[in-house]
Amino acid sequence: MATPEPVAAIQPPPPPADATHEFPLPPILQRSASTAELITQGAEGRLYRTTWLAPDRFCALKHRPSKPYRHPTLDARLTRHRILSEARILQKCRREGVAVPALYGIDESQGVLSMEWVPGRPVRVEVNEYLQRRSGKYPGRARDSVARDEEGAAPLVGLMRRVGEAVGKLHKAGIVHGDLTTSNMMVRPWERNKKTGPINGSHQEDDDDTEHSLEGEIVVIDFGLASQGSADEDRAVDLYVLERAFGSTHPRAESLFPVVLEAYKDTFKAASVVLKKLEDVRMRGRKRSMLG
Amino acid sequence: MAAAAVETVALEHLPATHTVLLALYRNVANASFLQEQLLSRNADFEYAFVDASTVVSRFQLLSAVYKAVSAEMAGAMRTPNVHSEMVVSLSSNNNISEAYRRYGVQPATKDVVVVKVLISREGSPSSLTPEDVEKHLETHVQGDSVACSDEELAKVTDWPKLRKYHKLNGLPWIEAIKDEEAKKKELEMLIVSAMAMRGT
Numbered sequence: 181m182a183t184p185e186p187v188a189a190i191q192p193p194p195p196p197a198d199a200t201h202e203f204p205l206p207p208i209l210q211r212s213a214s215t216a217e218l219i220t221q222g223a224e225g226r227l228y229r230t231t232w233l234a235p236d237r238f239c240a241l242k243h244r245p246s247k248p249y250r251h252p253t254l255d256a257r258l259t260r261h262r263i264l265s266e267a268r269i270l271q272k273c274r275r276e277g278v279a280v281p282a283l284y285g286i287d288e289s290q291g292v293l294s295m296e297w298v299p300g301r302p303v304r305v306e307v308n309e310y311l312q313r314r315s316g317k318y319p320g321r322a323r324d325s326v327a328r329d330e331e332g333a334a335p336l337v338g339l340m341r342r343v344g345e346a347v348g349k350l351h352k353a354g355i356v357h358g359d360l361t362t363s364n365m366m367v368r369p370w371e372r373n374k375k376t377g378p379i380n381g382s383h384q385e386d387d388d389d390t391e392h393s394l395e396g397e398i399v400v401i402d403f404g405l406a407s408q409g410s411a412d413e414d415r416a417v418d419l420y421v422l423e424r425a426f427g428s429t430h431p432r433a434e435s436l437f438p439v440v441l442e443a444y445k446d447t448f449k450a451a452s453v454v455l456k457k458l459e460d461v462r463m464r465g466r467k468r469s470m471l472g
Numbered sequence: 473m474a475a476a477a478v479e480t481v482a483l484e485h486l487p488a489t490h491t492v493l494l495a496l497y498r499n500v501a502n503a504s505f506l507q508e509q510l511l512s513r514n515a516d517f518e519y520a521f522v523d524a525s526t527v528v529s530r531f532q533l534l535s536a537v538y539k540a541v542s543a544e545m546a547g548a549m550r551t552p553n554v555h556s557e558m559v560v561s562l563s564s565n566n567n568i569s570e571a572y573r574r575y576g577v578q579p580a581t582k583d584v585v586v587v588k589v590l591i592s593r594e595g596s597p598s599s600l601t602p603e604d605v606e607k608h609l610e611t612h613v614q615g616d617s618v619a620c621s622d623e624e625l626a627k628v629t630d631w632p633k634l635r636k637y638h639k640l641n642g643l644p645w646i647e648a649i650k651d652e653e654a655k656k657k658e659l660e661m662l663i664v665s666a667m668a669m670r671g672t
Binding site for chain 1: 483484485486487530531534535538539542546548643645646661662664665666668669672
């Protein structure tokens with residue numbers, strides 16, 4: 181009589197050896213000695229600050245890691261599709277003269293997109309610091325909305341205008357951003373002694389100690405949710421999302437949002453239809469349908 | 473004569489197994505000989521001979537080099553070797569023979585950028601040293617060796633040709649940039665972006 185083979189006890193899976201395994205670096209960053217700093221992490225990807233080709237040229241490297249819960253074939257196709265879509269949109273913006281990061285390299289099989297590093301800080305940070313300085317200077321106004329004609333408001337009004345122009349140019353180029361917040365716009369300091377001409381990523385260091393101002397060119401970043409299209413509805417949603425971003429992140433600056441819309445109108449010919457749609461969107465919110 | 477005709481370039485994000493060598497020759501007298509060596513697949517001439525008039529800057533050139541080496545490492549090359557891949561990587565479309573014609577050495581080419589990558593594989597280190605390469609080029613390239621710097625490259629760049637190749641004419645905002653240097657920077661970035669998009 182045969183005795184049944186002893187069955188090995190079921191073992192729980194071994195715990196991950198190292199916590200860093202949870203966030204694998206893309207191969208391009210594993211094989212190099214140069215440093216990569218994790219800047220931000222979203223649901224879909226991670227953004228690193230590293231260097232490109234030469235140690236003095238900084239780049240933003242976006243990595244979309246593969247998702248273990250997806251079927252490998254589907255995973256590869258989705259990653260590829262999203263990386264390429266973002267790259268194409270950056271390239272299109274660039275050709276049309278919209279200020280966006282230049283594309284340095286694509287490796288869709290690794291899920292990696294490398295772009296020019298945009299120096300400066302997000303509009304969100306600049307605006308908030310402006311509002312803080314204002315509270316310090318005029319404690320009486322700390323809780324009031326910024327008025328267009330109040331003393332010292334000119335730099336903020338100027339910034340709002342440039343934001344509106346940037347969005348207008350983007351829409352004119354046939355691109356809808358999909359996540360237009362004040363965090364996804366950078367204020368890139370003007371090149372020294374010059375009010376025109378962007379700085380091309382290289383030779384730029386973080387200048388945390390120097391004085392910051394609202395002066396600079398608006399550079400729209402993160403086209404991960406962007407799409408090519410000319411639907412006025414989608415454009416209106418872009419504006420609505422931006423308006424809400426001002427309302428929630430900088431409520432005291434929301435009073436100046438009409439400046440953004442005016443500049444948008446001056447930059448983009450088809451703006452009036454979009455602004456009309458914006459009123460509808462305001463009434464019902466971002467989602468067109470209340471179902472699902 | 474310059475002390476070192478061939479420069480070893482450290483490229484970020486490349487493994488230590490890969491060594492990139494760079495040289496620039498002006499007034500090359502034997503371009504057709506160099507092209508013939510490539511056409512006959514002479515194994516001693518495993519180089520990328522690039523028409524320097526299609527090169528804007530080191531950054532643009534090295535972008536192509538990096539793209540080619542990445543393809544080589546990933547086993548995703550579309551041409552016979554890493555050096556032909558470099559020439560094709562300077563292009564922004566998928567036509568390979570056109571890319572050789574436009575960016576590679578031709579009998580009439582006057583200025584030539586030479587790129588060579590030495591690859592050491594496990595168990596078989598590269599049999600060549602940078603000194604060997606320098607000696608070989610010195611013997612076979614009849615031209616004036618100059619530093620492969622942005623300044624020297626800028627002297628020979630043929631902008632009208634490049635703008636045609638990369639479809640960069642008729643962009644009103646580019647024409648509106650008054651500062652020539654700023655305009656060239658924008659064009660350079662557009663070319664680099666277009667090169668990055670090739671093959672996708």
